[in-house]
Amino acid sequence: MSAEAIFAQHLVNGLLLSGIYGLVAVGLTLIYGVLEIVNFAHGEFYMLGAYFTFIASSWLGLPYYISVALAVAFSAIIALFVERGAIRPITGRSFESKVLGTFAISMILANTVLLLFTATPRTVRTGLAGTIEFAGVFFSVERVLALLAGYLAFFALHLFLQRTRLGKAIRAVAQNREACYVVGIDPHRIARLTFTLGIGLAGLAGALIAPIFSIEPSMGQAVVLKAFAIVIVGGFGSVKGAAVAALIVGLGESLVGGYISATLKDGLAFLIIILVLILRPQGIFGRATRVL
Amino acid sequence: MLSKRYLAITKVEATLLILVIILAAVAGVGFWQAATVAPPTTTVTMVETKTMTQTVTTTLAPGEAATVTKTITQPVTVTVTETKVLTTTVTVAKPLPPIKIGFTAPMTGAGAFYGQQAYWGAQMAFDEINAKGGVLGRQLTLIVEDHRGAPAEAVSAVEKLINIDQVCLIIGTFFSSPTLAVMPIVEKAGVVLIDPVASSPLIYNQTGARGNKWVFKPNPSDTLMVKALAKFIFDVKGYRSISLIAEDTDFGRGVVNTLEVEAAKYGVKVLSKDFVERGATDFTAVLTKIKGLKPDAIGLGITGTAQIELIVKQSKELGIRVPLSGRYDMFAPELKPFIEAGEAEGFNTVTPYSPLYEGGRNPDFVKAFRARTGQEPHWNAFLAYEAAYIVAKAIEKAGSDDRSAIRSAMEGLEYESVTGLKLKFDQNNQMFPYCYIIEVKDRKLVVQVIETAPLK
Numbered sequence: 001m002s003a004e005a006i007f008a009q010h011l012v013n014g015l016l017l018s019g020i021y022g023l024v025a026v027g028l029t030l031i032y033g034v035l036e037i038v039n040f041a042h043g044e045f046y047m048l049g050a051y052f053t054f055i056a057s058s059w060l061g062l063p064y065y066i067s068v069a070l071a072v073a074f075s076a077i078i079a080l081f082v083e084r085g086a087i088r089p090i091t092g093r094s095f096e097s098k099v100l101g102t103f104a105i106s107m108i109l110a111n112t113v114l115l116l117f118t119a120t121p122r123t124v125r126t127g128l129a130g131t132i133e134f135a136g137v138f139f140s141v142e143r144v145l146a147l148l149a150g151y152l153a154f155f156a157l158h159l160f161l162q163r164t165r166l167g168k169a170i171r172a173v174a175q176n177r178e179a180c181y182v183v184g185i186d187p188h189r190i191a192r193l194t195f196t197l198g199i200g201l202a203g204l205a206g207a208l209i210a211p212i213f214s215i216e217p218s219m220g221q222a223v224v225l226k227a228f229a230i231v232i233v234g235g236f237g238s239v240k241g242a243a244v245a246a247l248i249v250g251l252g253e254s255l256v257g258g259y260i261s262a263t264l265k266d267g268l269a270f271l272i273i274i275l276v277l278i279l280r281p282q283g284i285f286g287r288a289t290r291v292l
Numbered sequence: 293m294l295s296k297r298y299l300a301i302t303k304v305e306a307t308l309l310i311l312v313i314i315l316a317a318v319a320g321v322g323f324w325q326a327a328t329v330a331p332p333t334t335t336v337t338m339v340e341t342k343t344m345t346q347t348v349t350t351t352l353a354p355g356e357a358a359t360v361t362k363t364i365t366q367p368v369t370v371t372v373t374e375t376k377v378l379t380t381t382v383t384v385a386k387p388l389p390p391i392k393i394g395f396t397a398p399m400t401g402a403g404a405f406y407g408q409q410a411y412w413g414a415q416m417a418f419d420e421i422n423a424k425g426g427v428l429g430r431q432l433t434l435i436v437e438d439h440r441g442a443p444a445e446a447v448s449a450v451e452k453l454i455n456i457d458q459v460c461l462i463i464g465t466f467f468s469s470p471t472l473a474v475m476p477i478v479e480k481a482g483v484v485l486i487d488p489v490a491s492s493p494l495i496y497n498q499t500g501a502r503g504n505k506w507v508f509k510p511n512p513s514d515t516l517m518v519k520a521l522a523k524f525i526f527d528v529k530g531y532r533s534i535s536l537i538a539e540d541t542d543f544g545r546g547v548v549n550t551l552e553v554e555a556a557k558y559g560v561k562v563l564s565k566d567f568v569e570r571g572a573t574d575f576t577a578v579l580t581k582i583k584g585l586k587p588d589a590i591g592l593g594i595t596g597t598a599q600i601e602l603i604v605k606q607s608k609e610l611g612i613r614v615p616l617s618g619r620y621d622m623f624a625p626e627l628k629p630f631i632e633a634g635e636a637e638g639f640n641t642v643t644p645y646s647p648l649y650e651g652g653r654n655p656d657f658v659k660a661f662r663a664r665t666g667q668e669p670h671w672n673a674f675l676a677y678e679a680a681y682i683v684a685k686a687i688e689k690a691g692s693d694d695r696s697a698i699r700s701a702m703e704g705l706e707y708e709s710v711t712g713l714k715l716k717f718d719q720n721n722q723m724f725p726y727c728y729i730i731e732v733k734d735r736k737l738v739v740q741v742i743e744t745a746p747l748k
Contacts, residue, residue: 006584009610013576089299118400119440121571121598123626131609140609213573214598216402257577262566263540265577 005136010258011251016143016212018250019150023205024223025230026157026242027198033174033237034187034194035091037098041082041106043224044113045199049075049206050215051113054124064126068149068207075203079196087195106220114217121214128211146208153204154243161239170194174237222266226253229269233276235286244284248272390431391693393418393683394453394483396446396464399438402571402596403467405624406672410466410489411436412665413673417680427687432680435459439470441570441595446470447477454481460693461486461686463679466672467595468492468543471507479506484699486510486683488675489644491517491619492542493550500703500721508702510682510715510723511644511675514546514619517727520743521642522554524729525617528740529640531588533561534617537578537603538593540567547593547619563587571596575606583612591618601626608635615639622730622737623647623670632735640731640740645671648739649728652712674710678725682707 024046031039052074056067082105090101128141139147161167173180173190180187206220213219230249234241249269257265276283301309395414397407411434418432426432435457437449446465453459454477461484465471471490475498478485485507487495491514499507525531536551538544548565555562563585566578582590590607594600600620604627607614615638621627622641630636647658647668657677661669669677682705687693690701706716707723715723729741 003584006580009580009583010577013580017574084305118404119402120400120404121402121573121596123598123601131611133611138609138611143609214602216571219573254577257574258581262537262568262575262578266569 002136006258008135008137010254012137012139012147013258014251014254015247016147016150016250017253018246019147019154020205020209021223021226021230021250022154022243022246023150023201023208025227025234025246026154026239027201028224028227029231029234029237029239029242030170030174030194031198032231034170035087035191037087037091037102039198040099040102040224041109042198042202042227043220043222044106044109045075045079045202045220046206046223047113047215047217047220048078048109049203050124050210050219051117051122051206052203053207053210054122054215057124057126058122064128064211067124068204071207072200072204075206076196076200079199080192082199083192083195091191110217110220117217119216119218121216123214124210126211140212142211146212149208150205153201157201158239166193170197226269229273231283232273233283235283238283238285241283241285388428388430390433391427391687392457392459393432393434394437394450394457394459394462394464395434396437396439396449396453396462396470397466398441399436401440401442402598403441405597405621406466406489406595406670407438409667409670409673410676412661413669413676414463414680416661416664416673417677417684421681421684427684428691428693430693432684434463439465439467441467441470443470443473446474450474450477450485454478454483459483460695461683461698463488463676463683466490466676468495468546469541471495472542475504475507479504482506482699483695484508484686484702486679486702488679489672490543491644492546494542494546496720496722500717501719505703505721506699508682508717508721510679510707510717510725512724512727513722514543515550516724517642517644518547518550518619519554520727520741521617521619521640521729522551522558524642524741525589525640526554526558526560529589531560531617533563533587534589534591535564535566535582535585535587535614536562536591536593536618537566537568537575537582538618539570539572539595539599541570541595543595543619544570544593547591551591551593551618572599573602575603576610579603579606579610579612582614583610587614589615589617592616592620593618594620597621597624597626600624604630604636617641621670622732623668625667631732631737634735636732637735638732640729643671643728643730644725645669645674646728646730646737646739647674648730648737649711649726649742653710657710678707678709 024042028039028042031037049071052071053067056062056070057064062070086101086105090097126142128145130141132139132141132144161171169185169190170193172185173187177187226249230242230245233248234245249272252268253265256268395411397410398404399407399411414434418434421427422431435453437453439446439449450462453462462478463486465474465487466489468490471487472492472494474485483506487507488510491511493513493515496509496513498504499509534555536548538548544567552562564582568575568578592603594603601624617640620641622639627636658669661673685707686698686702686705689705690697702717704717706714708714709725711726713725715725717723727743728739731738731740
């Protein structure tokens with residue numbers, strides 16, 4: 001297999017990772033932008049999305065597409081409960097309360113799943129066998145699906161945020177909360193919606209990745225760290241930044257894993273965090289504001 | 293600050309909350325009842341009262357007086373009826389306390405399949421021994437602790453077994469890194485640890501006369517097994533180049549080190565060497581790189597049944613047609629569909645046991661295990677079974693469940709394996725049973741070679 005084909009293969013593998021990490025990261029950045037909460041539990045919703053897909057396809061025997069849709073729906077429902085019970089009380093409070101609050105949610109969710117399902121990895125079988133070969137590059141059907149669905153969701157999100165009233169309202173609240181009261185946007189309602197949207201995206205990412213890698217209760221923790229790297233690189237609150245940074249991190253991870261060392265590929269995200277914090281702490285597209 | 297109205301609980305929310313709490317309580321009670329232990333066994337003291345009527349016939353001679361004030365003038369037969377009451381107290385003696393044997397394995401987590409098999413193997417052996425009366429008239433019981441494959445959890449598990457459960461010895465941990473972590477602990481506490489599966493050479497470099505007298509290894513090390521495999525793949529199969537993927541644990545690194553040394557001996561080129569984290573799921577980058585290098589085989593050092601399934605699946609997706617070799621679990625149930633579909637032809641590995649072996653009492657063991665669990669015995673099950681019998685023999689020889697006595701008894705212990713091979717712990721507390729080289733041929737697993745050790 002030629003060197004160009006190998007490189008192309010790494011790129012394609014990286015694009016898949018970018019899509020998945022991007023979905024998780026964009027939810028994280030939206031939630032920060034609108035609610036000003038750093039959601040440390042975000043990885044757990046990604047994990048829940050994967051487990052809902054597992055339950056729907058393996059226990060209930062539903063086809064994969066329906067399982068994904070159900071997984072997203074259930075993630076959104078869980079998001080409503082979490083928002084009402086745990087997020088709403090900590091909104092507007094001190095930074096420590098917010099951090100501890102979301103961290104607590106993360107612990108509760110991860111350990112509940114661990115208790116119910118044990119740490120044994122589970123596989124989601126979709127019945128979609130087959131590999132597509134194109135110009136020496138191989139894609140499995142499941143990966144192609146995940147790639148397409150991921151980028152489609154991203155595109156749909158972009159359209160939603162740019163073209164619809166609700167999307168604009170979300171951006172408005174992220175820009176200036178107080179001003180929203182003046183123009184008649186209810187920030188609380190928008191906050192609820194944004195949280196549900198962010199969690200739904202994470203759940204979708206988990207549902208798409210579930211058949212490709214096996215799932216286990218701690219899978220969210222590794223991904224959320226990469227999502228944080230992406231959000232830091234792209235700038236907290238910036239969706240465009242999250243998109244660009246996701247490409248950097250995802251492709252970078254695939255290329256490092258392929259050309260340098262598999263052990264280092266997970267460390268790349270951390271390396272990038274350190275570099276960005278030294279060189280440009282607000283990220284590529286972030287607002288250079290002082291918190292303290 | 294948020295307004296109180298925003299945070300207040302509405303009527304709808306209150307109703308939903310109460311419903312959820314009630315549901316959770318009902319579910320909780322339901323689960324708790326289902327998990328309640330069976331009633332304890334009671335000691336029976338039986339008191340039996342038997343009433344016996346004894347008829348005593350005495351013939352009185354003439355002139356002999358009975359206790360009746362009557363003078364007998366001629367022989368009279370007097371029938372005296374005596375009623376004797378016999379009380380028999382039958383006390384069913386309280387059975388001698390059971391011998392507690394600690395057992396720690398990865399019961400959940402990536403290695404759950406192995407822990408489960410090991411537990412089945414050990415429990416089957418103990419059930420057989422207990423049915424024959426146990427050891428020293430006492431029943432053997434297993435106290436199980438899950439370490440999930442993590443060294444830190446193995447440490448907690450072992451400490452609990454030693455200090456709280458007061459076990460007389462421990463069978464475990466079945467994984468190399470956890471065993472290395474607990475070896476100093478069992479030495480300090482003076483408790484025998486017998487690990488019939490972990491295979492990292494690092495363990496073997498420290499056992500018996502080499503340092504730790506409390507650790508016993510009845511199975512072959514990776515050094516021996518990989519040497520045997522290397523002879524097969526480099527000499528017989530003739531691989532000239534190999535790429536290595538291993539997990540970043542003591543086991544994985546040990547396999548890679550030995551394979552590198554052996555490859556150098558046979559003049560085989562190692563094209564790449566990659567370590568992944570234990571339990572990793574994404575092998576795409578590494579496999580893509582290997583695809584470009586085009587080795588004759590991929591040498592693995594991987595535990596985890598999900599991991600080997602993902603490697604095979606992702607190799608297939610990338611269109612890689614290179615056989616897998618090295619140390620991984622070819623008996624994993626997840627691999628069966630691939631083997632049967634013909635997608636694993638030429639894959640080979642070295643294992644410390646094969647259910648296909650027909651010598652000794654192995655076919656009977658396999659049949660009994662299959663009948664009991666519905667599954668084929670994995671090497672974890674077989675080796676745990678053998679370890680359990682070794683443990684029973686040691687306790688018998690020691691004459692008690694005293695921890696040091698067991699250790700002394702286990703040193704140099706002789707044991708005849710189910711395979712028929714006669715084994716004995718050498719001065720390094722090691723035994724040398726067979727190693728099996730297994731290959732996939734025509735969609736089936738075939739035992740190609742059986743090696744005995746020690747190999748030079």
